[in-house]
Amino acid sequence: MIVDQKPVMLTVAEKTVHTAVYTTLFFDFAIDFRPGQFVMVWLPGIDEKPYSLSYHSPTRFGITIEAKGLFSRRAADLSPGDSVGIRGPFGNGFDIISSPHTAVVAGGCGMAPLAPLVERLHPDLFFVHGARTHEFILFPDRFAANRHITTDDGSLGHQGMVTDLLAAEIRRRADQGAPPFDRVYACGPEVMMHAVFTLCDVHGIPCQVSLERYMRCGFGVCGACVCSDQVVCKDGPVFDSKQLKKMPDFNRTALLKSGHAVPLSEYVAWRCL
Amino acid sequence: MDNITFLGKQLKNPLVLASGILGNNAKILERVHKAGCGLVTLKSIGPAPRDGHRNPTVIDLGGGMINAVGLPTPGYDHMDAEWQALADRDFPVNASIYGGSVAEFVKVAQFVSDQGPDFIEINISCPNSDHHGMLFGVDEKAAFAVTNAVKKVISVPLIAKLTPAAPDIGKIAKVCEDAGADAICAINTAGPGMVIDIEARTPVLAFKKGGLSGPMIKPVAVRCVYDIYRAVSIPIIGLGGVTTGEDAVEMFMAGATLVGMGSAVRYRGMEVFHQVYRELTDWLAAHHFTRDDIIGAAHDPIAGPDSTAKKSRKTP
Numbered sequence: 001m002i003v004d005q006k007p008v009m010l011t012v013a014e015k016t017v018h019t020a021v022y023t024t025l026f027f028d029f030a031i032d033f034r035p036g037q038f039v040m041v042w043l044p045g046i047d048e049k050p051y052s053l054s055y056h057s058p059t060r061f062g063i064t065i066e067a068k069g070l071f072s073r074r075a076a077d078l079s080p081g082d083s084v085g086i087r088g089p090f091g092n093g094f095d096i097i098s099s100p101h102t103a104v105v106a107g108g109c110g111m112a113p114l115a116p117l118v119e120r121l122h123p124d125l126f127f128v129h130g131a132r133t134h135e136f137i138l139f140p141d142r143f144a145a146n147r148h149i150t151t152d153d154g155s156l157g158h159q160g161m162v163t164d165l166l167a168a169e170i171r172r173r174a175d176q177g178a179p180p181f182d183r184v185y186a187c188g189p190e191v192m193m194h195a196v197f198t199l200c201d202v203h204g205i206p207c208q209v210s211l212e213r214y215m216r217c218g219f220g221v222c223g224a225c226v227c228s229d230q231v232v233c234k235d236g237p238v239f240d241s242k243q244l245k246k247m248p249d250f251n252r253t254a255l256l257k258s259g260h261a262v263p264l265s266e267y268v269a270w271r272c273l
Numbered sequence: 274m275d276n277i278t279f280l281g282k283q284l285k286n287p288l289v290l291a292s293g294i295l296g297n298n299a300k301i302l303e304r305v306h307k308a309g310c311g312l313v314t315l316k317s318i319g320p321a322p323r324d325g326h327r328n329p330t331v332i333d334l335g336g337g338m339i340n341a342v343g344l345p346t347p348g349y350d351h352m353d354a355e356w357q358a359l360a361d362r363d364f365p366v367n368a369s370i371y372g373g374s375v376a377e378f379v380k381v382a383q384f385v386s387d388q389g390p391d392f393i394e395i396n397i398s399c400p401n402s403d404h405h406g407m408l409f410g411v412d413e414k415a416a417f418a419v420t421n422a423v424k425k426v427i428s429v430p431l432i433a434k435l436t437p438a439a440p441d442i443g444k445i446a447k448v449c450e451d452a453g454a455d456a457i458c459a460i461n462t463a464g465p466g467m468v469i470d471i472e473a474r475t476p477v478l479a480f481k482k483g484g485l486s487g488p489m490i491k492p493v494a495v496r497c498v499y500d501i502y503r504a505v506s507i508p509i510i511g512l513g514g515v516t517t518g519e520d521a522v523e524m525f526m527a528g529a530t531l532v533g534m535g536s537a538v539r540y541r542g543m544e545v546f547h548q549v550y551r552e553l554t555d556w557l558a559a560h561h562f563t564r565d566d567i568i569g570a571a572h573d574p575i576a577g578p579d580s581t582a583k584k585s586r587k588t589p
Contacts, residue, residue, distance in 0.1 A: 005333045009472035040329070044473040048328035085473060087332075217331035221539045222342060223297035223316060229304040231295070249300075257324040259297050259316065260347035261354055 002031045004219060007042045007085030012078050013060070022109070022138050023076040024054060026062045027086070033061065034093030035117035036210055036238040040218050042085030047071045050215050050233070052113035053089070054139075064112040064138065068272060090218040091237050094208055099182040100124040103169070105162050105196050107131070107188020111138040113210050114187050118143055126169050126181070130162035130188070162188075163195045170203050181205045190264055194251035197244055209244065210237045214257055214271070224255065275564075277311065279508065279531060280430040280455050282365050282391045286311040287564065288521075288546050289458075291512050291535030292369035292394060292434065293317065293342065295543075299358035306364040309546030312531065315355075317369040317396045318385060319346035319405070320377040326401070327479040332468065337487025337514065338536050339468055341401040341480035344371060349381045356388040365391040367432065373405050375422050386427035393427050395419060398436030398461035400484045410436040410461075416445050417452045424453030432510065434458040435497070437490075438465075442497045443504030450505045458510040458533065460497045463490040487536035488514045495527045502528025502569055516540055518552020525564060526571040 002008050014026040031039070033056050041063060042048040049071050055062030067076040078084065094117050103126040106114050111129055115138075118127065127147045131137050134156035137149060148165050149157025158165060166184070173180055184207040186196040193209040200207040213225035213232040220234025228247040230236060235243075244250050254267035262270075277284045289312045295301050296316040305313050325345030332339050349370070359366060368390035372378035382393055397409035397419060409415045416433070424431050433449035435442055437460045446457045462484020468477045476482070494513020501509055511529025515521055516537040524532045537545045557564060 005335055006468065006477060007329070007332075007470065009470060042329055042477075044470070044475045046327075047479070083472065085329075085470065085477075216328060216342060217333075217340075217539075219333060219539055220542070221294050221338075221536065222331050222340075223295040223301060224345075226295070226297050226301045228298075229300035231301070255297060256347075258322050258345050258347050260322065260351055261298065 002029060002039075002086050002088065004088055004090060007040070007048075007087040009083045010086050012080050012082050012084065015078065015080055018064075018138060019135055021066050021068070021136065022064055023067065024062045024064045025075070025078060025084070026055065026060055028060050030058060031056070031061050031089060033089050035096070035120060036093035036113055037089035037091050038113070038218075038237065039063070039086050039088030039090065040215075041075065042087070043071065043074055044085065046074050048085070050090070050218065052210070052237075054112040054115050056116045064109065066109040088218065090233055092235070094185055094210075094238050095183075095240070096120050097183055098122060101179050101182045102126070103128070103166060103181050103184040105166055105184065105186040105188070105192075107162060107186075107192040108136050109138060110186070110188030110192075110210070114185060115139055115142065117185060118145060126166075128162045128165045130192070161195070162192060163199055166196065167199055170199070170205070183208065185209075190251050190268070197241060197250075201241060201245075206241050208238050208240045211239060211250070212237065213254055224257075224259070226255065227253075275311075277531075279312070280392065282430075284311040284365060284531070286550050287531045288312070288550055289367070289510050289512065289531050289533035290314050290546075291533045292367075292396065294535040294538055296369075299355050299362065302359075302366065303362065303364065305543055305546065308543040309548075309550050312365050312367055312392075314367040314369055314394065315390070317344055317346065317371045317399065318349050318352070318381060319344055319370070320349060320372050320381050322346065322348040322351060329477055329479055332477055333539060334468065334489070337485055337489035338539060339464075339466055339478065339483040339485055340462065341465070341478045341483035343480060344399055344402050344405055349384050360389065367392040367394050369394045369396050369434065371396040371399065371405050375419050378419050379422050379426055382423040383426040386429055390429060392430050392432050393423070394432040394434050394458055395423055396434050396461070398434050398438075400436065400438065400462060400465040400482070401480060407436050407438060410445060411439045413444060413448045417448045420449045420452035420454050430455040432456045432458050434461055435501070436461045437463045437493050437497050437513075441500075443500040446501040447504045450507050454507065456508045456510060456530075457501055457505060458512070459501055460490075460494045460513045462486045463493050463513070486513070487539070488516055490514045491520060491523075495523055498524060498527040498529050499571065502572060515549070516545070518549050518554075518556050521549055521553045522556055522567060525567045526569070528569045528572065530568060
């Protein structure tokens with residue numbers, strides 16, 4: 001059984017290469033999981049990093065990797081039969097409601113933690129996915145729900161921001177007297193999540209976002225991932241509007257590996273090395 | 274609320290947050306304080322920016338944890354925002370510091386003292402770096418030299434944090450007292466230990482070995498506090514595996530004046546401070562004791578369930 005203690009070495013059962021940047025590793029093991037939770041993935045001799053589950057069933061789960069750094073490239077290069085250490089799941093998850101009036105806003109690989117959520121929400125959800133270019137649209141054919149695509153370069157869907165479409169839909173619902181959103185879920189670059197949070201806040205719509213910070217323990221003791229007075233690995237990674245309002249570090253400050261608090265842009269540049 | 278006076282400072286209760294747990298920014302320290310902690314401790318501050326080790330760095334083993342985080346620090350002179358945030362605080366703060374030499378300890382201590390913490394704790398006991406910490410805590414001469422040198426340059430009370438790896442921790446504590454330490458904090462993590470993944474055929478921690486903490490080390494911690502109590506007359510912050518009110522009682526009986534917790538946050542959350550304080554208070558009430566009655570009680574040969582005998586001791 002996989003637990004949140006010592007890593008358990010698991011064999012990669014299957015690997016799907018989605019695009020040049022996205023790869024999913026599947027493991028045929030049961031793990032107790034709610035969408036939004038994450039596991040720590042250990043490559044012995046390399047490092048250990050947090051990854052949210054992008055697929056989950058009673059007998060199988062998957063993690064989707066964007067190959068961009070040393071660790072993620074090594075992880076994406078693994079083949080079926082190779083082993084990795086897994087411990088978890090950690091953190092809370094998204095609060096799943098049964099309402100047909102929800103929206104999901106994904107940015108780039110922020111699609112990964114949202115995917116198991118989308119599969120559990122009412123199929124009438126309003127679903128937006130933005131990315132730099134069409135190559136960064138993850139899981140293009142996975143969902144029954146209709147997905148609105150935006151790209152920065154216009155190579156697929158609407159050219160512009162996810163919040164353009166979300167704002168238009170909020171307005172349309174108001175103009176037509178349709179029920180407003182009961183909940184908006186977002187995961188992607190923090191600046192995008194902040195824009196979604198701000199837009200929702202203006203319209204009084206509760207939203208939940210999943211934050212990312214450099215992590216060590218995964219269970220709320222080491223303090224590496226603090227964001228204001230919240231411990232992202234334990235109190236989050238999913239936070240709701242009420243919590244976000246009391247977190248001035250949201251979209252502003254993050255800690256480097258040394259614990260040095262820096263502007264978010266500096267942190268993001270370091271994380272993307 | 275207890276309103277304890279400890280080395281001249283007011284604490285709302287005798288519970289302390291161990292260094293290295295959560296203490297990464299002012300806001301989280303404030304939250305731990307509100308969760309019932311009498312004295313919070315900043316994560317050890319070092320002489321230069323340091324990333325610490327690659328992951329895995331912290332692993333829960335069930336009955337305790339093993340860690341080799343590796344003393345990450347922004348560096349003492351890169352923490353302006355935190356010192357500013359702490360300047361307006363309404364709770365006491367203990368600043369843990371470390372260095373790789375007496376000169377580095379002095380440099381960091383002098384700067385940190387000027388930022389206005391309530392206490393400075395010298396970490397001469399971390400097992401997770403090849404060049405820092407524990408070297409000073411296992412050698413009497415080195416422990417004396419660093420304590421003495423730091424004491425001369427700071428204007429707040431000095432706490433020496435000791436390692437159970439010392440062959441005779443009582444002797445190290447006495448040397449620190451002689452060198453000017455105002456209190457002893459014991460223990461830092463035990464070991465170091467190692468956990469090997471038999472499928473991966475390799476140690477789990479990237480640093481291979483790491484310090485042990487949590488319930489599995491409590492008997493070691495109680496023994497160390499007991500030994501230190503016999504060796505010194507300055508107050509002791511006792512910690513190592515304390516997770517419940519009864520654990521705290523045991524630590525007081527060994528000789529602690531204050532009791533710290535760290536890994537307990539893993540097992541009972543941040544609210545462990547409120548919970549342990551309530552459990553401690555309930556236990557004392559049920560036994561008709563005050564905390565002073567039980568401090569060092571295990572050293573009294575006639576101490577028993579009905580005894581209120583206590584050792585005469587210098588008031589902290």
